[in-house]
Amino acid sequence: MLMSFKEGKPREQHTESHRARKMGISSETWWFALVFGGAPLLVWVLLTWWNEIWYIGPLKLRYSGYVKLPPGTMGLPYFGEMLSFLWYFKILHLPDEFIEAKKQRLASSGHHLSSPVLRLRTSESSVAVVNGKAHTRLRSYVFNAINSPDALKRIFLVVQPRISSSLQLWADKVTLNGMKETKKVTFANIGKMFANFEPGLVLDSLDGYFAGIIGGVRAQRINVPGTTYHHALKCRKSATDIFRKELESRRLHAKSHIEERNDLMDGLINMKDKQGKKLGDGEVIDNIVSLVIAGYESTSLASMWSFYYLAKFPDVLQKLRVSDNLDMNNSWSSLECVSQCNSMQDENLAMTHKKNGNFITAKDISELKYTNKVVEEIIRLANVAPFIFRIVKEDTEYQGFKIPKDWKIIIWLRHLHTDPRNYNDPMSFNPDRWNGPAKPGTFQVFGGGARICAGNMLARVQIAIFLHYLAIGYKWELINPGTKTMYLPHPKPEDGLQIKFKRI
Numbered sequence: 001m002l003m004s005f006k007e008g009k010p011r012e013q014h015t016e017s018h019r020a021r022k023m024g025i026s027s028e029t030w031w032f033a034l035v036f037g038g039a040p041l042l043v044w045v046l047l048t049w050w051n052e053i054w055y056i057g058p059l060k061l062r063y064s065g066y067v068k069l070p071p072g073t074m075g076l077p078y079f080g081e082m083l084s085f086l087w088y089f090k091i092l093h094l095p096d097e098f099i100e101a102k103k104q105r106l107a108s109s110g111h112h113l114s115s116p117v118l119r120l121r122t123s124e125s126s127v128a129v130v131n132g133k134a135h136t137r138l139r140s141y142v143f144n145a146i147n148s149p150d151a152l153k154r155i156f157l158v159v160q161p162r163i164s165s166s167l168q169l170w171a172d173k174v175t176l177n178g179m180k181e182t183k184k185v186t187f188a189n190i191g192k193m194f195a196n197f198e199p200g201l202v203l204d205s206l207d208g209y210f211a212g213i214i215g216g217v218r219a220q221r222i223n224v225p226g227t228t229y230h231h232a233l234k235c236r237k238s239a240t241d242i243f244r245k246e247l248e249s250r251r252l253h254a255k256s257h258i259e260e261r262n263d264l265m266d267g268l269i270n271m272k273d274k275q276g277k278k279l280g281d282g283e284v285i286d287n288i289v290s291l292v293i294a295g296y297e298s299t300s301l302a303s304m305w306s307f308y309y310l311a312k313f314p315d316v317l318q319k320l321r322v323s324d325n326l327d328m329n330n331s332w333s334s335l336e337c338v339s340q341c342n343s344m345q346d347e348n349l350a351m352t353h354k355k356n357g358n359f360i361t362a363k364d365i366s367e368l369k370y371t372n373k374v375v376e377e378i379i380r381l382a383n384v385a386p387f388i389f390r391i392v393k394e395d396t397e398y399q400g401f402k403i404p405k406d407w408k409i410i411i412w413l414r415h416l417h418t419d420p421r422n423y424n425d426p427m428s429f430n431p432d433r434w435n436g437p438a439k440p441g442t443f444q445v446f447g448g449g450a451r452i453c454a455g456n457m458l459a460r461v462q463i464a465i466f467l468h469y470l471a472i473g474y475k476w477e478l479i480n481p482g483t484k485t486m487y488l489p490h491p492k493p494e495d496g497l498q499i500k501f502k503r504i
């Protein structure tokens with residue numbers, strides 16, 4: 001600037017250099033804006049449109065330019081709407097708001113149709129994975145082995161001693177983690193029912209492996225060391241090895257101990273279908289593994305929620321114990337008068353009195369009318385399986401929309417059970433709502449159709465037995481009654497359900 005003035009051309013020099021500098025600054029700014037503003041924006045636009053182009057483009061071609069798809073967004077490549085799902089389920093703890101937003105977009109359907117959804121294929125030949133005739137065949141094996149009236153009679157005798165003795169042990173601890181303990185007792189029962197395993201090292205290792213497998217069920221399918229999915233696959237292999245060893249040892253000592261064992265593994269090994277065909281070893285193991293996955297977390301969570309709801313609704317616990325005409329405000333002391341029980345109509349104390357120290361049977365449970373209503377209400381509100389998946393087998397019209405073949409559908413079971421149009425005051429725990437049946441199609445805790453849960457009765461009787469022993473002998477209170485619910489991978493209290501637990 002000073003130099004330019006001396007040369008007598010101060011003004012132009014100044015203007016030129018100023019312009020140049022100005023140009024210099026603006027081009028830097030321009031690059032800066034491009035790199036930090038434009039490029040990310042472009043990437044973002046590409047990412048948000050990628051799925052639309054990838055999935056909807058071919059459909060438009062197939063339908064010559066126009067296809068009326070359900071409204072909604074395909075989300076980001078690969079992740080779909082996973083991030084917003086996680087935001088509502090994991091961070092905000094508001095699953096119903098996420099579901100409600102999806103529902104609003106789809107008018108009254110209550111189903112959310114989306115881009116690919118993620119699922120861990122736990123086993124190749126298990127009942128939960130195969131389709132068509134293979135599914136019907138495997139399902140009948142599994143159903144007969146765990147859910148048929150005969151199987152349940154046997155299972156009653158297996159699970160009761162464990163439930164009853166676990167509760168006695170818990171009472172000695174005074175405070176306990178409800179989630180941890182219900183898992184322990186459920187897994188001990190599973191070990192015994194499925195492969196005649198007693199508590200010990202093998203069962204403990206299996207428990208660890210199944211924790212890993214279950215953790216991976218809803219994880220992203222990224223199979224690299226360090227990911228949840230990779231760990232789940234490794235755990236699955238280790239669990240399979242344990243069952244394979246057991247199966248080989250049974251083959252080696254065939255025919256011995258069958259009477260005493262009478263478990264799922266023997267049931268599956270020996271069962272024949274209508275053509276007299278038996279399951280292969282791989283099928284036996286795959287099915288055991290997938291039955292543990294299906295039955296372990298679900299049953300232990302439902303049992304754990306029993307603690308929660310009965311602590312929050314002591315009048316229900318009172319009614320479970322004795323008839324509802326007793327003084328509700330005096331629930332603890334009224335339990336001491338067990339001698340009155342034979343004069344009482346319902347429910348579990350009277351049953352104990354009648355059984356005179358013997359285990360209850362499947363028939364006894366069917367007589368515990370109020371207990372069965374409590375079971376239904378626990379599983380409705382616990383929403384252990386908040387959604388299920390289906391795949392569209394052929395192009396379908398639904399409410400005026402085209403649902404293309406191969407699209408995956410999420411059915412929000414949770415929404416069915418918490419919708420005020422289906423249940424009066426849906427978030428309140430009210431077993432008496434089961435004095436009559438639910439509206440058709442509104443109670444699908446176990447799913448529906450050909451894929452309905454193959455262990456639904458097994459789950460129900462285990463919860464009923466648990467309620468029976470809780471009601472006749474124990475009292476408890478929640479240490480953190482205001483604890484938050486975590487919704488992933490399954491609904492459970494943030495503190496694991498810390499409780500003070502005592503004998504009556």
Ligand code: HEM
Pocket residue numbers: 127128129139142146290291292294295296298299302379384385388389444445446447448449450451452453454455456458459
């Ligand atoms: C409270 C406990 C349980 C709940 C809430 C539950 C829920 C469900 C749901 C929602 C499905 C999917 C159904 C569908 O797609 O329509 C399912 C499937 C299944 N569940 Fe359960 N379940 C429970 C306990 C059990 C138990 C104890 C077992 C066995 C040990 C079991 C075995 C199965 C099997 C094998 C399937 C796959 C059925 C098939 O694809 O044919 N579940 N369960």
